[in-house]
Amino acid sequence: MSELAIFGGQPIVTGTWPKWPVAGKRERELLEEVLSGDMWGGTGLGPKITALNEKFAKYCDTNYGAAVANGTVSMELGLKAWNIGPGDEVIIPAATFIATATAPHHVGATVVYADIDPKTCNLDPSKLEEAITDKTRAIIPVHIGGHPCDMDPLMEIAKKHNIKVLEDAAQAHGAKYKGRKVGSLGDAASFSFQQSKNMQSGEGGIIISNDKELIDLIHYSLGKFGRGIREKYSGHIHYRFGWNACYTELQAALSLAQLERLEEQTEKRAVNAKQLYRLLDGIDGIEPLVWQPYCDRHGHHLFNIRFNSDAFDGVKRAQFLAALNKEGVIGSSFYPMPLYNQPLYEADKKLSMRKTECPESEKACHEIIFLEQNLLLADEGMIERIGDAFRKIRSHASELHKIDVTEEDFMGSAVLKKAKETAAK
Ligand SMILES: Cc1ncc(COP(=O)(O)O)c(C=O)c1O
Structure with a gap:
């Protein structure tokens, strides 16, 4: 049997992620x-x-x-x-x-x-x-x-x-x-x-x-x-x-x-994010968006990563996310399309819109995945598990091609996913 959790193996993460929102x-x-x-x-x-x-x-x-x-x-x-x-x-x-x-x-x-x-x-x-x-x-x-x-x-x-x-x-x-x-x-x-x-x-x-x-x-x-x-x-x-x-x-x-908590939480996310950059370094196909020199502190509402399918043996982003989620690391895909392609412009011709050439926006919508901020509030051990999960999936890349999922399945935040489940009831 495969070691990957999506095929019945043991998931990397067995603990729980910090609850969001925090109320005390x-x-x-x-x-x-x-x-x-x-x-x-x-x-x-x-x-x-x-x-x-x-x-x-x-x-x-x-x-x-x-x-x-x-x-x-x-x-x-x-x-x-x-x-x-x-x-x-x-x-x-x-x-x-x-x-x-x-x-x-x-x-x-x-x-x-x-x-x-x-x-x-x-x-x-x-x-x-x-x-x-x-x-x-x-x-x-x-x-x-x-x-x-x-x-x-x-x-x-x-x-x-x-x-x-x-x-x-x-x-x-x-x-x-x-x-x-x-x-x-x-x-x-x-x-x-x-x-x-x-x-x-x-x-x-x-x-x-x-x-x-x-x-x-x-x-x-x-x-x-x-x-x-x-x-x-x-x-x-x-x-x-x-x-x-x-x-x-x-x-x-x-x-x-919440404002009283913000400074400490932001600092913790920043420290954990830096650790996560180290843990993900050198994994083919996984390219985190790192802090630019002008960034003194990232807010880390999202931990954005470019998923390079070609460098990941042709695995599709949704296949990777399906495997990642089953390992216990909750990840999602970025906005589905540049906003100028949203159906609202077909539906409402009165809206006035113009676009310039946006090849990078098109690319990002196909490639970016993100982890949500509450994962970065976890303790160091849990952050290491994120690195372990990415490495485990990378080493079994060839098995991911048979995962049957659509892009739709991994779109949007945890908040939206919960809302979708409620709406379906
Ligand atoms: C980039 C961005 N702008 C604006 C908003 C709008 O905020 P709100 O939901 O409070 O209207 C959000 C989030 O919802 C957002 O992510």
Whole structure:
């Protein structure tokens, strides 16, 4: 019988991975404070949200923050606050989560897809000039998986053309670029507090910036039905066309507690990731996306690896993932296609979109696999098992060809997989 777990052998990992999300005394304490008071929502202006706005902005080396319902609407509000809308163009990477496109589409802008740097899977600054026109108003670089985008050259180009930069840092809490925190590098930055993220409250998001006017506009007005700003904030006078993007005190209790854990967790993920790079080094066909010289700390929301099928004896990515999962190491495949190929553009012809040539995005969507952040919170012994599992599968590569799986089977995060199981019931 084969030694591979997928064919009945003993799996490499027999223990369990750290549970995600982590909840403890502190989450319960802060939740209890909210529950015993009379403000669970508070129209997004309560004491817990106020504390979170200040603390998270400060954590990211910025001055102001506005927590909102999620990390998609936070980007939408940022674009709206800059008065970006129909006729304007917003450049985003072609390989990212759909939310990066959803936000500019919701304000009616044209989404322009640009290619990524194969070393990081982040927007490639050298591909920007060809995407820029006289209609370009904003760029949304994404720090995908937690690796910072190369922001200095990007900001230089943006400044030259007078274009706003909104960092999509949904996956990059705590990451650092050349000594500076992600979130402090553009004109504004958006983070997500959704369930799978490294800091989370089930759902939620925040926009941060050093621009007080921008944050006040979002915090008091655009995210609160267009009410007036500061002393003009009141119930039923609406100065602008706004949203209900309120975050709640209950959610802020959770994210404040999660923020207290973030530094230690991010450090642990970084140490474990470095160990994992060593363990995976030299395995043919397994090419982790390593820290670039400008990355001082990776957020490691994802541990991204390029799976090179040719160098892995022609084994398909899905076959490898099937074997890996059975060995007890949970891995998934990257976004299935560049966003410009998503069926939504066939379904909704009103959406305005343009693409540049994106060969690296096409390639990444076929090749990248990832391990989720909670694996990197495990102890050293478990991290070694990940290396063992990869090596074991590599040494039995020829057996993997007979695994009958589709790409679909290994797509998406653990959160999405759980949701899929529930939906099927
Ligand atoms: C890259 C990226 N941008 C934006 C978002 C949107 O965040 P949210 O789910 O809080 O709307 C997510 C995650 O969900 C993401 O991964």
